[in-house]
Amino acid sequence: MALKTLPGGTFTLAGDLTVTRLGYGAMQLAGPHVFGPPADRAAAVAVLREAVDLGITHIDTADFYGPYVTNEIIKEALHPYPDDLHIVTKVGALRDAEGGWPHARSPEQLCQAVHDNLDHLGLDALDVVNLRVGGFDSPEPGSLAAQGIAYVPYFPLGGFSPLQSGELDAVAARLGAAPMAVALAWLLQRAPNILLIPGTSSVAHLRENVSGAGLALSADDLAELDRIGGEGR
Numbered sequence: 001m002a003l004k005t006l007p008g009g010t011f012t013l014a015g016d017l018t019v020t021r022l023g024y025g026a027m028q029l030a031g032p033h034v035f036g037p038p039a040d041r042a043a044a045v046a047v048l049r050e051a052v053d054l055g056i057t058h059i060d061t062a063d064f065y066g067p068y069v070t071n072e073i074i075k076e077a078l079h080p081y082p083d084d085l086h087i088v089t090k091v092g093a094l095r096d097a098e099g100g101w102p103h104a105r106s107p108e109q110l111c112q113a114v115h116d117n118l119d120h121l122g123l124d125a126l127d128v129v130n131l132r133v134g135g136f137d138s139p140e141p142g143s144l145a146a147q148g149i150a151y152v153p154y155f156p157l158g159g160f161s162p163l164q165s166g167e168l169d170a171v172a173a174r175l176g177a178a179p180m181a182v183a184l185a186w187l188l189q190r191a192p193n194i195l196l197i198p199g200t201s202s203v204a205h206l207r208e209n210v211s212g213a214g215l216a217l218s219a220d221d222l223a224e225l226d227r228i229g230g231e232g233r
């Protein structure tokens, strides 16, 4: 299935780096709890190749997924990379022996993390490097707000827990759509600087997500969904 015009169109970062707003998050390609290799490496490779075939040009990753595993699978699947593909990685954390995610934000650690990403992805330069700030479960105090900065909400499909929202279920039931499709379509229509990186280890789910993100939502649907964040209450 070749689908080059993706729901949401594109967004330009820093004035000259254009990505599809509908991206792909690679974290689910590592093993259980984002630790170690996946049970089916060939399936992980297939998901990445399908993402690119569908026209996705934004893949989110990190060297601490696995660790190293996700980046190595991306390299195996896609290197040499298409010119328009932007692999966005992040630094600022490590994995410990128990699978924890300790901060790693010293200048030396950040420099090492950039070099590790370059090595494992097989790149000479990284297009975008996100500094992982904030807590894992909730934000930390402080603000990065500024005009034109892309907002990339992680866990757009609920992450490690299924989505649980009465508003989402109600709109999905009314439209005869899957709650996950409504979640993605809502985020794309909520603000033009929102980029999505839904994760999956399944080609079938990837296709569902790309198609579901194009679901048309009415103004009433959007107002109802906006109440998930406490707006309008």
Ligand SMILES: NC(=O)c1ccc[n+]([C@@H]2O[C@H](COP(=O)([O-])OP(=O)(O)OC[C@H]3O[C@@H](n4cnc5c(N)ncnc54)[C@H](OP(=O)(O)O)[C@@H]3O)[C@@H](O)[C@H]2O)c1
Pocket: 024, 025, 026, 027, 028, 060, 061, 090, 132, 153, 154, 155, 156, 157, 158, 159, 160, 180, 197, 198, 199, 200, 201, 202, 204, 205, 206, 208, 209
């Ligand atoms: N910046 C950060 O600190 C940070 C933190 C966490 C994550 N991230 C990034 O955000 C991305 C997204 O997060 P995520 O992948 O953990 O969570 P997610 O996108 O919210 O949800 C992924 C989960 O949803 C399931 N899923 C996906 N599509 C589905 C479908 N159509 N039907 C049924 N189930 C479906 C996946 O299972 P299947 O594999 O079975 O499809 C997986 O269990 C990650 O890949 C990562 O790149 C960033």
